[in-house]
Amino acid sequence: MKKLITLILTLMLGVTACLGFTGCAKTTKIGVQEGTTSLMYTECLKGVSVSSYTTFPLAAEAMKNGNVDYVVCDKATAMSICNTMGGIKYIDIALSTEFYGIAMDKAQTQLNASINQVLADKADEIQAIIDKYMAGDSANYVGVTSAEKDINNKEGQLVVATNAEFAPWEYVNGDKYYGIDMEIAQILADELDLELVIDDMAFESVVSSVGNHGVDIAMSGITITNERKEIVNFSTSYYTESIVLLCKEDCDVFASAGTVVDMLNVLCKNK
Secondary structure (H helix, E strand, O other): OHHHHHHHHHHHHOOHHHHHOOOOOOOEEEEEEOOOHHHHHHHOOOOEEEEEEOOHHHHHHHHHOOOOOEEEEEHHHHHHHHHHOOOEEEEEEEEEEEEEOOEEOOOOHHHHHHHHHHHHHOHHHHHHHHHHHHOOOHHHOOOEOOOOOOHHHHHHEEEEEEOOEEOOOEEEEOOEEEOHHHHHHHHHHHHOOOEEEEEEOOHHHHHHHOOOOOOOEEOOOOEOOHHHHOOOEEOOOOEEEEEEEEEEOOOOOOOOOOOHHHHHHHHHHOO
């Protein structure tokens, strides 16, 4: 049964090739953030050991300290980590492709339709937000202020669950929230004429919180998966992301890698 589950996850994430690698001379240690599809991906690989951390930056710190060999995460986060943490780089080969969406309470079908309409109507504005964060145009980042959750005003608020430790998608600076998802959340609230409330929590609780304790939607760089569709509805995808590998800046073992198979061969052999 365990092999069957592993095979299903591997096919879903597009990493079928990894199942063919066996007999690593040395076990490769990979760090990931708990509760993410990066964790699901690495758990499909043979010949590696996986360590999970509460955030990707903590996993990257563990790599710098020699506790893990590599970190697997989404490309946008990899770029952000490289910009803020010296001595590391990412390999620009997509290990897998995933699609980000907004998770919503299954009971709120009208909200789903309304959000999809806003995503369509504001597509150019949303793309501009994505572009400025990807380019590191910090002068034009817009901070978002959260209102207090009001149980007596449920109909007048849009409560968004997130994990604000996932730059460039969401993070805290001072008393404001920044990031791609946070600016999109503000657009959604404005267009729906609702007061925006940000509910910051651990990532593994973000999706499951939808529909509970007043949470309407979840935005935290959330990958659309069949497992998550069982408990929430998703908006149309607003971003296509790649899973990539972070390594130390002086690492050269991937220099000749040009494909996913090449990358997985290196990971298996570990030098």
